Amino acid sequence: MIPGPFSYHRPVTVADAVKLLSTLGDEARPLAGGHSLVPMMKLRLASPEHLVDLHGIAGLKGIRRDGNTIVIGAMTTQHELLASDEIGMSLPILDETVLLIADPQVRYRGTIGGNVANGDPGNDMPALMMTLGASYRLEGASGAREVAATEFYQGAYFTALEPGELLTAISIPVPAAGHGYAYEKLKRKVGDYATAAAAVVLTMAGGKVVTCKIGLTNLSETPLLAEDAAKVVIGTSLDPASLKKASAAAVAIMSPASDARGPVEYRKHVGGIMVTRALQRAAGRAR
Amino acid sequence: MNDMTPTREQREAKLEGMGCKRKRVEDIRFTQGKGNYVDDLKLPGMLHGDFVRSPHSHARVKKIDDTEALKVPGVLAVITAETLKTVNLAWMPTLAGDVQMVLADGKVLFQNQEVAFVVATDRYAADDGINKVVVEYEPLPVVIDPFKAMDKDAPVLREDLAGKTTGAHGPRKHHNHIFEWTVGDKDLTDAAFRKAEVTIKEMISYHRTHPSPLETCQCVCSFDKIKGELSIWGTFQAPHVIRTVVALIAKIPEHKIHVISPDIGGGFGNKVGAYPGYICVAVASIVTGKPVKWVEDRIENLTATSFARDYHMTTEIASTKEGKVTGLRVHVLADHGAFDACADPSKWPAGFFNIVTGSYDFPTAHLSVDGIYTNKAPGGVAYRCSFRVTEAAYCIERAMDILAQKLGMDPAELRLKNFIKAEQFPYHSALGWEYDSGDYHTAMRKMMETVDYAGLRKEQAALRAAFKRGETREIMGLGVSFFTEIVGAGPSKNCDILGIAMFDSCEIRLHPTGAGIARVGSKSQGQGHETTWAQIIATEIGIPADDIMVEEGNTDTAPYGLGTYGSRSTPVAGAAIAMAARKIKAKAQMIAAYKLEVHEDDLEWDIDGFRVKGLPEKTMSMKDICWAAYNSVPPGMEPGLEAVSYYDPPNMTYPFGAYICVMNIDVDTGVYKVRRFYALDDCGTRINPMIIEGQVHGGLTEAFAIAMGQEIRYDADGNVVTGSFMDFFMPTAVETPHWETDFTVTPSPHHPIGAKGVGESPNVGGVPAFSNAVNDAFSFLGSTHIQMPHDYWRNWKAAKDLGVFA
């Protein structure tokens, strides 16, 4: 539980950080809250030779509304998301999800950028970002680009980030007024990653589902968008038969690992239940 | 008397003696981060050691190459079994009469076994060093399933024991067999089963788990070459025993060994044993001439230092149709891992498991235990319980529920029918113990009335009917547990550790101004001894608890004691404290008689001093007696006021309690909710009710964790799959249920103050309450026994196996 040797850098601009990352090469890693990276370093599952601490870069923090989009700086902590009135009003599902991430101590340090950039299928933010249709701003030596969350995740700890690139901001379109939402997460205890979790954002009219997105956490190597399941419920009143079909469609794309949280069969089974429960709770909230 | 004279109540209150909810004095430093733990110790020039550990659970060690490690800046030495052989310390004796490798000698027998010890100038360099030691292994077939350990063709684990057909506890039947231990009358028991109207039989497993003190095991050794003295600071629950063990194995004269246990951050049995880390730092210090520190990390703690339980108990009860038990037969397969490092009194290879008849009047019983070797970490320790008592309590409490189910009787009713009656004490159990005192019926009925047991059963019946109609997916269970513990090891007639009787001790020294110090052979790890020991003395000799300093853990100053575990501190050390105090009081009485110019017999004790019978205004306070002890003692008497007592208890003590857990389970996810948990404890005389409540809260939280998920699990290849707090269930305040505590008081008749010990009761009684709740919830669907731990996925699987999703 003692990390290997590393050098520490603390740039004050994005440009400097990008420069450091590209010149130091593969052996350099950005350091955000450190709540995913440092444990891996202590287990020597990660042994970066250089840590580029992003805490000195003022431009990476903050939450602002830009028309119908919420833009969140990568270094905004999970605690700051909870404290923000803007998030509470426009993206209540983000607060609901953040509250299910570990405990206050982790949330004081852990950042949204680190959470989405990490590429751990256990992280809760990625599936939610896919559900909300978010995109990430990536800045590297050759400039900036915008990548949709749905295009970002390629495998466990394997993302669209190119070496030397930094994730600087997250843009989330504000969901329609009156939308229903729910994040259902089954975990063994506070501080545990999901055994299975589902995010739902939907709109309803006349008792029927008009739009629906469903995201799944920790049920595959990457976060998933359960598109078939979402299609199934559109136009329905979420009657038991439709719910059953939707949950079956979601289960069909799940491929979780068997671990101490339970065997594959269990994790898929409860994955289906999380989808059902999230749909029901979201519908109850839609106006 | 004038108006300023304090009333008797005020004088009594000022003492803060027994029965007072005195605030814990040690918390003043603990809550301010001012505790002094082993890892706080920083000696000049101190080095740090860390282990290279085996990734394999069974493998031959072909080669250890330290060339690259020694090139790491700061790395000074790499110690291996070969190094240790030069000082004859490659192996060490265990408390159970076995031997254990300190560092891998030719092979490794469990994952994370200690292979080499890297010594460096700081902890970072040591860790860099261990990553550069290259070890060549040749993997061997493994034995993980205890039920396969004694197969004919099972791999030989302990090659060092080849040809040894007898171990420390008698004959060995197989190369992976350690001992067989039998107790009770086999013929009589077999006969009871032949005649029985009703019998049950079930293999009840208590899975492998691990204590989790906040502070892991750690040690600093400093060898002074000039004086030939070895100082050891460690997280030892029994520092004097460590001193004697070191003297025996390191051949250093015992007076030149100084063992100090500073503040300890929790023990729970984990810190009773002797571990390779201790030997390695001692050798490293002797070799380098510098102090050396070793601090275990959490993964090492969970995977290498002693585990607990791993008992597989095939249990049979014989009974009449009316539910009167007539016989008990238990066979235990005890998985001790790679070395028998069980921390029990030396002559008790399965601890006091023969308390397995529990609170019930079994006319006959028979018990046999087979200890076996597997490729798992060695142990096991008593995790917040007296030796194997929690296994026994779980076994009988689960089995009684199974019998109740078979008889169609209510489990509480069955218990009431079979309890040992109050008038039967002292009670001689079929497996050889003499229970000191108890009133089980009163405790059980109080529990049932408080929680409205009948009402809960009605609610359960209604919910079951609703479940069957498909109106709910929740099921409800009531987990009843009525445990009897055996604690306070123990009488020299049957308890010793490596030949040292399990007495305990206290030395009290009162100073001229009426304050004093008490040094005790026990060692608090969070139990609050500094608070409660002073309370005993306050009541006994009338000096306020605040004026008594309690000191433990330094073997140079504390009288020899056997340490703190197995709920033995209050039963044994607590008795020694009272006895030492009484010696002081006797001398004080002589001094008071001399000063008051009366005969000793004319004096009577009154709260905080003596008064002349019939002349209540003629008094002498203990404070004044202290002063007199240093200037005007009776002619012929030695001055001073101090006493030492070594207490050899005449019997164990037998705390008991009635617990109930009310739980609902969602069958779709397996998620449970503990709706209510009520714990009634009878620990005899209560010294500090607040500390008792705290102990019960802590022990129940551990019991909850163990029953509902906390396990050390190995995969088929012998890899530990629950080796960190991510997967080893450690509940937070959020998951922990609300605890309701209650009590009855049945003092121990043989203990000077009637106290029995309470620290472990909640762990012992709590586990069966949780497990019985889960099992009770599922019983109406047709199950008789579901193994622990009852985590979510296993509850779901139980529901699935019972056809709930069909």
Ligand SMILES: Cc1cc2nc3c(=O)[nH]c(=O)nc-3n(C[C@H](O)[C@H](O)[C@H](O)COP(=O)(O)OP(=O)(O)OC[C@H]3O[C@@H](n4cnc5c(N)ncnc54)[C@H](O)[C@@H]3O)c2cc1C
């Ligand atoms: C006990 C515990 C429980 C937890 N439980 C949960 C949970 O239930 N759900 C959950 O979602 N999370 C959980 N976490 C993780 C927590 O939310 C982390 O804080 C988060 O995953 C990572 O954010 P961070 O700021 O700490 O990133 P870091 O740990 O600093 O970095 C994580 C990775 O992302 C990279 N990185 C960070 N920032 C950037 C950036 N701007 N651009 C490019 N790469 C970047 C780093 O190089 C590193 O590889 C838990 C953590 C702990 C310690």
